[in-house]
Amino acid sequence: MFERVDYYAGDPILGLVDKFVADSNPNKVNLGIGIYYDEDSKLPVLECVKTAEQRIADPISPRPYLPMAGLPGHRLACQNLLFGKDAAVLQEKRVATIATLGGSGALKVGAEFIHEWFPASKCYVSDPTWSNHIAIFEGSDVEVGTYPYYDTATSSIKFDEMLAFIAKLNKHDVVLLHPCCHNPTGMDLTHAQWDELLDIMKQRELIAFMDIAYQGFGQDMDHDAYAIRKAVALGLPVFVSNSFSKNLSLYGERVGGLSVVCPTAEEAERVFGQLNYAVRRIYTSPPSHGGRVVDIVMNDEALHQQWVGEVYGMRDRIKAMRLKLKSVLEANVPARNFDYITKQNGMFSFTGLTPKQIERLQTEFGVYIVSNSRMCMAGLNVNNVDYVANAMAEVLK
Ligand code: PMP
Numbered sequence: 001m002f003e004r005v006d007y008y009a010g011d012p013i014l015g016l017v018d019k020f021v022a023d024s025n026p027n028k029v030n031l032g033i034g035i036y037y038d039e040d041s042k043l044p045v046l047e048c049v050k051t052a053e054q055r056i057a058d059p060i061s062p063r064p065y066l067p068m069a070g071l072p073g074h075r076l077a078c079q080n081l082l083f084g085k086d087a088a089v090l091q092e093k094r095v096a097t098i099a100t101l102g103g104s105g106a107l108k109v110g111a112e113f114i115h116e117w118f119p120a121s122k123c124y125v126s127d128p129t130w131s132n133h134i135a136i137f138e139g140s141d142v143e144v145g146t147y148p149y150y151d152t153a154t155s156s157i158k159f160d161e162m163l164a165f166i167a168k169l170n171k172h173d174v175v176l177l178h179p180c181c182h183n184p185t186g187m188d189l190t191h192a193q194w195d196e197l198l199d200i201m202k203q204r205e206l207i208a209f210m211d212i213a214y215q216g217f218g219q220d221m222d223h224d225a226y227a228i229r230k231a232v233a234l235g236l237p238v239f240v241s242n243s244f245s246k247n248l249s250l251y252g253e254r255v256g257g258l259s260v261v262c263p264t265a266e267e268a269e270r271v272f273g274q275l276n277y278a279v280r281r282i283y284t285s286p287p288s289h290g291g292r293v294v295d296i297v298m299n300d301e302a303l304h305q306q307w308v309g310e311v312y313g314m315r316d317r318i319k320a321m322r323l324k325l326k327s328v329l330e331a332n333v334p335a336r337n338f339d340y341i342t343k344q345n346g347m348f349s350f351t352g353l354t355p356k357q358i359e360r361l362q363t364e365f366g367v368y369i370v371s372n373s374r375m376c377m378a379g380l381n382v383n384n385v386d387y388v389a390n391a392m393a394e395v396l397k
């Protein structure tokens with residue numbers, strides 16, 4: 001009966017975790033999956049989240065279904081963070097926002113919406129991108145293409161090629177962009193480059209789909225949202241999928257949001273209705289616990305401040321690890337240039353290591369990085385950074 005069902009080989013990144021767990025090397029280091037670990041290699045529970053959890057637990061309250069779009073406070077939190085609290089676009093009620101099951105859920109609902117209402121549109125993702133971008137859009141029957149983005153040979157963005165490619169796309173094609181902390185390369189456009197790119201997208205009448213999973217890990221909350229706000233200012237149609245998995249360290253709660261910026265409030269209401277309908281057809285409504293944490297932390301002035309500080313603490317620790325990794329590598333492999341390590345933003349570094357070198361890191365040193373050479377900097381700490389740097393130096397020699 002089910003013999004013709006295709007075998008699923010598993011997700012390459014999640015599969016790496018299983019391999020890591022099974023490895024008996026006492027020095028093993030997991031730099032595969034995009035998760036932030038603290039100085040003691042532990043998944044942190046943020047202090048602001050602890051406070052919110054205590055408020056939720058006392059008194060323990062009933063659990064009704066949430067609205068299809070999630071908690072109003074969760075939705076408001078997404079809007080304020082992405083567009084700025086006093087943004088005109090919010091006052092004009094031109095943004096349709098729903099709470100989603102993480103950033104992945106936002107991408108899925110967004111892809112379903114595109115498929116339904118822009119059936120002729122193709123979606124273009126950066127080469128390379130987070131592999132699930134392609135899977136999610138294709139899974140919703142949206143045709144996916146790639147635009148030039150990263151040049152491994154020079155560890156830089158092929159900006160001119162990217163612009164030239166995007167200038168040839170068709171009206172209402174979707175361009176999936178990473179406003180900050182590009183996954184997997186860590187290389188982001190400058191503000192001037194965003195201005196140039198978004199101008200072209202406006203002229204070509206393209207749709208910007210901004211996927212922001214690491215807000216606060218790049219420069220700061222506002223700087224990281226520059227591309228989103230600029231696209232809004234130019235009057236582009238903008239979809240934003242955002243994730244709280246990393247910046248609230250709430251991976252398993254599945255909290256995120258999908259926002260669609262429309263030309264008028266009336267259109268935003270229509271879009272909001274269709275987003276609700278998409279949710280109804282897939283999972284009816286989101287779970288409540290994570291949404292309540294988001295609501296409490298983001299909408300309480302003091303907790304919000306504390307949260308921002310905690311995110312910047314994570315950001316700074318990663319930056320310190322980048323510096324340390326770079327300095328050990330420079331000392332051990334003087335012939336090579338490692339400037340890319342500190343030029344990249346966010347959790348990831350695209351190392352450019354070859355499949356053979358990646359394999360050696362794993363088998364000889366128990367250092368796990370993704371097969372496309374992406375290394376998660378947030379898995380480094382003072383106890384393992386020298387070990388990882390020396391292992392890298394060894395395979396690079
Ligand atoms: N977009 C990007 C670029 C990501 O890196 C991730 C997480 N790896 C997501 C979306 C999905 O986020 P979530 O885990 O909240 O579904």
